[in-house]
Amino acid sequence: MHIRLLTLVLIAAGFSACATRGPLPPGAPPSGAPPSGTAQPETPGQAVPAPPERPAPGAPRQFHIGPAASSLVTQARTQAGGGEFGPAAATLERALRIEPGNPLLWIELGRVRLAENNAAQADAMGRKALALATGDAGAQAAAWQLIADSLRARGRDPEAAEAEGRAGTLVPH
């Protein structure tokens, strides 16, 4: 009985999946247009104004580091170059407080962690960067490369090769 139900569900899922792969409407965001300010709580479930459009998901973009964070990255590289990984990481944390959503800074910090043999954190920071790098093939490739290097540092060569492969397929815009 269960198997039959499952089959039915799978068929349905298959059909509808095919069916919905038409052209999609432009991306709809979390609604950024709240009701114009009445203090009265309104009944949940009421229609809200159409949300404003935002760049379609997957639209290409390129991350840059702003001047303030950039000067800190320069300082961190000097520190890391001198083997001062703790201070370099602390400097990069300052940069991240200025631009917490910038994947390039997470990659930078991950590189410092890798240099001080903290491959687990380097890997996690690569993944954090990857999650932020949507739309930026260059940043995604750098994040995959960091993940690959972190995996290899832990002797997980097959996974590292796979991650490296992913990095290779991404072409910066």
Added chain:
Amino acid sequence: MLLAIGIAALAGILYLVYLDRLVTRQFEGRRWTLPAQVFAAPLELYTGLALSAAQLEQELQRLHYRRAERPERLGTYRVAGARFDVALRPARFADETRNAQLLSIVAGPQGLESLRDSAGHDVPVLRLEPLLIGSIFPIHGEDRIIVTPQEVPALLPAALKAVEDRKFDSHHGVDPVAMLRALWVNLRARQIEQGGSTLTQQLVRSYFLSSRQTLSRKVREAIMAMALDAHFTKADLMNAYINEIFLGQDGDRAIHGFGLASQFYFGKPLAELDLSEVALLVAVVRGPSYYDPRRHPERAHLRRDLVLKIMADQGIVTAREASAAAHQPLGVTGRPAGAYYPAYLDFVRRTLRRDYHDQDLTEAGLRIYTSLEPRAQEQAEQALDRELTRLDRQRKHAQQPLEGAVVVTSPQSGDVIAIVGGRNVGYDGFDRALDAHRSMGSLVKPFIYLTALESGHYNAATVVQDEPIDVKLAGDKHWRPENFTHQTYGPVPVVRALAESLNLATVGMGLDVGVPKIAQTLQRFGLSQSPAQVPAMLLGSLDVTPLEATQLFNGLANGGFHNPLRAVRAVISTDGKPLKAFPLEVTQVASPEIVYQLDRMLVQVMERGTGRPARALLPANLVVAGKSGTSSEFRDSWFAGFSGSHLAVVWVGYDDNEPTGFTGSAGALPVWAHVMAGLGTDSWDAPMPDTLVDIHIEYPTGLRVVPGCADDIVAVAVPADAALPSKPGCGFPDNANPLTTILDRAQQWLRGRAH
């Protein structure tokens, strides 16, 4: 007889030698127990920082910078139009020191426009010095900041000598003339009116912690003072006095030494005190309680002016300078600087107790750098107090005032930037943020939905059944949960079930994915306890502290990455060596795809569901996500929610767990909204993973529609390959295949019945 005299003389000599040894050892071995000093996060200034001119000035004044015609002295600034010229004090951070320097800042309407040094060069980024927010002092409560002779303004020792001990430079530890005069005055008055003690005697008295005024003690004190004077230089003794003497009381904390007294009364370093301020501190020496400038300003004022007059009489300052200083107000800060964030310090202490003994913290002079952001902390304190006062007015028959707690973090780093442990923020008592274990109610729901999304059987558009549920428990008992409204809503899409916090739909889904899985999700996100795996857990019968709830939600606000919440960034030794760092750590605990889908639904909680009343209190275009929580019988009112740059969790309730009558939306939500509105926070704007698509569905039915095709439409993120039935005739021709539609319906129905 001679033998007796000899023995007495020998005993006397031995006693003298004993006292000499005692006091010398005490002085030489004197390592002042130095309480650890705790610092807030320094403000990073850089071009583009969203800080208005008014806010910049507030930040400078928080650090006790003063406006001046010319920024010549450290700790002053000049304002010319939008430009601030600031004479920055030298600063010590966890990782480096910065020299004193002149900085020109232009603050425009959009934020800081430029930062330049005195040579006109652009400064890319620069930190203001970190605010001292308190110290960790021992049980007996001595707190102090040690100063070196170079940090002491020359006026201070001069004034101390003039007022307390004119012959300090020439006497041998005691001043017999002064003592006799005091004795005479005291005999005539038949009570102790004059001290007549030298600074050295006062120092001895302070060392040995006895303040009884007996003759034998006086003799002992005099002998020891002479011994000290014989062994040490006057400069050493003066420096010891300046660091030792008691100058005020702040609750349990005894203010010792002029270094701390300067911070305590004026909020600035001793070196920056002017004549009137030095005179006030010297006035306080005679009776820190009697001449307390905050409690008895008139007395303190009179004595300060007397000190100024003595200084002028002694030729230390001119009569004109003294007179000008006497015309100045006392200049003490409204509330003592430091130790005003007891709930935050409590968290700092608990963090450090894992690595340090109490003695290290209270005696070793450590410098502790934290994540506290004073501006956020003050916003949170004010929002809580103001809103609780308003809510109390609605509960006219209540026997007790409402209480509450707030925790605010920067989710990407896990930095805890504010903690409010109750309404009485200066009170170092029950810290609700850390110690109130309260039922989390519907705050648990996002973790149920997350687990459901992970199962692969659900997405935001999946239709679930909101219908009566009867769970058989052990021993013929039954659990029959109900919705808040005591109604049932039938088939509803997942996004609506979460937005409106429908209990029955949630319990059905939770039972389907399994309570143990949900318990695992909570633990992955940082719940330290192992929750009781009972169905009632699905409605939040699980006790957490506000801080624990914050840890859980931080992972949602950070896209599925867990960071251990941190208050302490680094601990530095008294000589500047880094002892311990608490570096930024992240661990992925859920896939970004899953968390993104959930977070988009939590945005709908704010747009259409239980979080909606907050909209009116928030900036119009600010996108936020959150969830309300109400425990049974309204005992706990929660709200947890985040923007792109901040997470805040608020709890409101009574300490004795009596019902409050407030839901999460009515009690905690307005506090939360005021906290968020005050933070100047950025919209939640996480990038949508490539594997997801944005679609529109009809809010009541969950059917896919194109915009404009139905009245009540909501945008959700779902996996690109998700199977979604469309609303007939709503613009998806390739979905019009009747077989597909029927199968879709069957699928939806089956999922809805699955529990």
